Amino acid sequence: MQPTALARPKQISPPQQANDKFQAGSQASSLRTHVLLAACKNDELAQEIETPETSEPGSCGLFTWALIQAMRECDLVTTSYSGLMRSVQNRATRILVGQARKYQGVKLQTPQCEGQKQDRLVFRTQYGLTKGMIQLEHDPFNKAFRIKAGTASGIQEGAQLDVYDNDAENKSGAITQLVVTNANPTTALLRFREGDQVVDIPEDAYVVVTKYAGYSIRILVDDRLEQDQVWQEVREKVNLQRIDVTWCKPGEQSDLVLVPTDKGIEVQRTDPSLIQLRPRSIVLGNELSANEIARRLAAIANFHFHLQRQNPKSSIKGQFNMKLIELICTHSYSWGGKEYAPRSLELNDLFGDCLSTGKVAELEATREHRFGMQLSNRSNWPLFAWVLYFDFEDYSINFLYSPPGRATNPPLLNNGRPLAVGYGDSGVEPLRVENSGYSTRETGVFMLLVSHKWIDISHMDQPSIFEPVMEGEIRDGMGQFVQPDSNAWDVVTVGVSIDQTDRR
Structure with a gap:
């Protein structure tokens, strides 16, 4: 079983998730060299809708309209097929909700993108900047x-x-x-x-x-582990990874401590901010090969690399914020969609003062709980915004919200109106806590990243270190964070401890 994780939206799956089922053993050979865009999943039907954004009567295909609009607004010089499909899916979600409010019989339709070359730029053989390229x-x-x-x-x-x-x-x-x-x-x-x-x-x-140069993660290794022959092989492989490792001596400040146990190598955190979170220790089991242990340690280093990203010269520091609020379902549609709204008119912020004080937000959640976010902006510019969740249970990094597209206007306006995530017209399903039964409590960090200009940060997405790597698959997760030309970008983070009250 995988550790508990804050879930991504499931109703409209991101292209990476949707492709898991298509890349099973029976995948057509053409999908190894070509990219296929499809109007819906295998068990869905394509639909015609009332033509959006016009007062003239008429109808059009949902997929066709969403695809054309996405291609008109994106920059084809830099957009990959996977990036294009994310924009198509966001548009399809928003249109379906609007159509369901007016007409009966509207069904769920999920545009798909298949093939192993999705990171190529649209209509070109060149790859986009989403895999560290x-x-x-x-x-x-x-x-x-x-x-x-x-x-x-x-x-x-x-x-x-x-x-x-x-x-x-x-x-x-x-x-x-x-x-x-x-x-x-x-x-x-x-x-x-x-x-x-x-x-x-x-x-x-x-x-x-x-x-990389100029950054290293500090690791202290227990003396007992230093004597292990397998560990010496692991250490050599770790030294070849992209993040430099500083091997600390006893008494020196470190980020991680590696301790041998009967079950394997226990990874302990020593950073003060992480100790405050009290995350569960992770054990790299005795059954793992030296290559696998080194891969997981490299993923842990990558996790810390992105989590510690800051902009000390930010011109918008303190001028944006995020709130976490509980939602309730206000309407269910025949095609399976639901509408959500804040549970309380007071918009009780579950983060409290944790963003300003650095405290850990204590949350309670069951399978039925649904959450949304409100992002606010008091700067001089409208901003693009991304919300990520860094999960200390499995060192995964998940995208909870991304802008609809790079050529659209920045969605986080500076007009005093917050941007709703997980409800309203955001095109994003509510956040929820998936309980696998692995633990009654999980810890992690929410990150809100904002920028005056659109930037490609899709490379930051990182799966659980416990997930097996398929043969031939490259999971570097270390693509480049392309910054805007100005200093109008920054991040805020808040640590959370989630008590899952309905674990079975």
């Missing part, structure tokens, strides 16, 4: 290369990046490796390392970070 640009003036990611993305001078040919048929691995020689908040210059052979790099090449 960063477009490489030639810089003839400096006789070097440039990428649109810099220190704000965690890329500093000394970072190492592998170069890959974007030819879809190329299976030979990295062409060469480049090193960052100069970086500002949004761009970086890359050159060949001194002494390395200079090779020709194609115009459409991309790079992937293989080693």
Whole structure:
């Protein structure tokens, strides 16, 4: 059983979730090379709807309308098929709710995206920036290369990046490796390392970070574990990961402590803010291989890397906020959809003063509880907003809310009206706590990330470290956080302890 997790919306599944069923053993061979967009799931029917956003009578296909609108508003130069489908699904949800209010017989319809090449840019063989792949640009003036990611993305001078040919048929691995020689908040210059052979790099090449510089996670290893031969192999593999590890000595400050037990290696947290959360210790079992232990430790390092992201030069610090509120169902539709609204007119904020004080928010939840959020903005700009949940039970990172698309207007306005998430017209289902019976209590951190400009942070999504990795699958989770040109971006976080009162 997997640990309890704050669930993503299930009614309209994200493309990554929807594709799990399509990528089983019987997947058509064409889906390994092509991308298929479908109007609905296998057990659903495509529907015609009243044409939205017009006073003229008429009808159109729900999928066709949502797809055309999404393509009109997105930037086809930078949008991947998976990103396009997220926008299509959000539009379909909002339209279905509106149609169900006016007409009987409206059914659930979930547009789908199938195929293994979903991260390719629309109508191109080039990949998007969602799997750690960063477009490489030639810089003839400096006789070097440039990428649109810099220190704000965690890329500093000394970072190492592998170069890959974007030819879809190329299976030979990295062409060469480049090193960052100069970086500002949004761009970086890359050159060949001194002494390395200079090779020709194609115009459409991309790079992937293989080693970050300027950041490390501090790990203290129990002396008993240091004597273990398998651990020595694990340590060597961990040192090859993208996040540098500082191996601490007893008495030195550390982020994690690794202690051998009868069941395996226990991972203990020592950061003061994490101790306050009192998260459950995680054990890397004796049955795990050295490769698997190293992979899980790398995922833990990635988790901390993203959780600690801050913008000390933010021009909007303290000018945005988030509230967590309990919802109730106010209407059920024949096609399975439901409408929700705040349970109380007072909009009791379940986070309380925890955002300002740094305290842990104590929550109670059952299977029946549904939650929503209100995001507010007092800055000088309308903002794009993302809500993520960092789960300390399994080190997963989940997206709870994302903007409808990169070419749409920023949804978090600065007009005094909050943005509702999980109810109203947000196109997002209410948040809920899924109880697997693994624990009566879970801990995690909500993160609200805002930006004056749209940014691609889909790479931050990280599955549970307990989920097996399929053969050939790459889970780097370390794509680049592309920052806007200004300092109008920032994050706020709040730790939560959730007591699940109906565990069976």
